[in-house]
Amino acid sequence: MSRYFTKTLAALEPYTPGEQLKLPDLVKLNANENPYPPAPGVAAAVAGAVPGLRLYSDLTEAALCAAIARHCGVQPENILCGNGSDENLLLALRAFCDETHPLAFADITYSFYPVLCDLLHIPQHVILVEEDFSLDLSKYHGLNETIVIANPNAPTTLLQLVAAIEEVVRTNPDSIVIVDEAYIDFAGPNASCVPLTKKYDNVIVVQTFSKSHNLAGARVGFCVANPELIADMNRIKFSYSPYNVNSLSQAAAVAAMEDENYFRDTVGKICATRADTMTKLRERGFTGPDSATNFLFVTTSRMPCKQIFERLRQKGVLIRYFSAPRLSDYLRITIGTPEQMQRFFEELDLILG
Known part of the structure; x- marks a missing residue:
């Protein structure tokens, strides 16, 4: 770093995304991206927006908020859009945390949470997950701190029931509870906590277009909350990036x-491939929880997981390996198309012999 970099951030450890290699015949199963193209109408919609690029984008994101509201069964005033769900998380933490209001989250979860805390000078209350990687949500009852719960959790793939999260919300009436639902559409019906936003004024549900809506490169996320919380986050947004989602x-x-049929079709295909992939992995001696996401979290005693990761990488198949304690014996494998998963198993079988 340069000698000009602010000393208060000199120790900042930035978020580490999955590798973004550009190689021929690459099978990319390391970033939890959707393997299918965007909905058929997306290209025409983008082309139609090109003439308007001479103007700034809509500050209110009115059409987008209306479309999201219809999908989620809420009102447009309950929606705030962001440059990916990561920005919605930043807006929420900036609005509802500070040096005297810590953020509570699990030790094994989305690694962007501690990065945001370090960046924004927010104290961290890290709560250990259980030996089986499950969250004991009773540990979150009555904390009187801002709380974020990834549901389903990453990288463990585990889902908490809405009723269990509601108890966290109920027992922290004077604190914000953020539910990060990046993968919720792969978890089955009635898994989302969006209905809780109609019942409680202290819950924020964050979702993204990157996973189930096939738009990781567009960088669009949103959150659902009561209008007063949305107004608070909008004050932050308009203080630093009012045109945060481009046209x-x-x-x-x-x-x-708006293309609900395509959405349901691609989610269904990913869930079917997920089940098939897990069956085949178990046949090969891998173990791991049943996933509620578009990826799997598995381990095996047949070969060190780091070695499997490295040898697959040499063959042009990217999966994710974490060297952190408690995770170093596990692999995270994004669900691709059936053809991509076939290539994955071909290379895996050669490696395992």
Whole structure:
């Protein structure tokens, strides 16, 4: 780093995303991206927005908020859009945490939470997950701190029931509870905590277009909450990045959100491939929880997981390996198309012999 970098952030450890290699015949199963193209109407919607690029994007994101509201069964005033769900998380933490209001989260979860805390000078209350990686949500009852719960959790794939999260919300009436639902559409019906936003004024549900709506490159996320919380986060947004979602991404997201049939079809295909992949992995001696996401979290005693990761990488198949304690014996494998998973198993079988 340069000698000009602020000393208060000199120790900041940035978030580490999955590798973004550009290689021929690459099978990319390391970033939890959707393996299918965007909905058919997205390209036309983006092309239609091109003439308007001479103007700033819609500050209110009105059309997009309306489309999301219809999909989620809420009102547009309950929606705030962001440059990916990561920005919605940043807006929420900036609005509802500070040096005297810590953020509570699990030790094994989305690794962006501690990065945001370090960046924003927010104290961290890290709560250990259980030996089987499950969350004992009773540990979150009555904390009187801002709380974030990834549901389903990453990288463990585990899902908490809405009733269990509601108890966390109920027992922390004077604190914000953020439910990060990046993968919720792969968890089955009635898994989302969006209905809790109608019942409680202290819950924020964060979702994204990157996974189930096939738009990771468009960088669009949103959160659902009562209008007063949305207004608080909008004050933060308008203080640093009022035009946070560009016109092309807004148009793409509206088209993707409105094509419910394509959404259900691609989610269904991913869930079917997920089940098939887990069956085949178990046949090969891998173990791991049943996943509620578009990826698997598995381990094996046949070969060190780091070695499997490295040898697959040499063959042009990318999966994710974490060297952190408690995770170093596990692999995270994104669900691709059936053809991609076939290539994955071909290379895996050669490695395992």
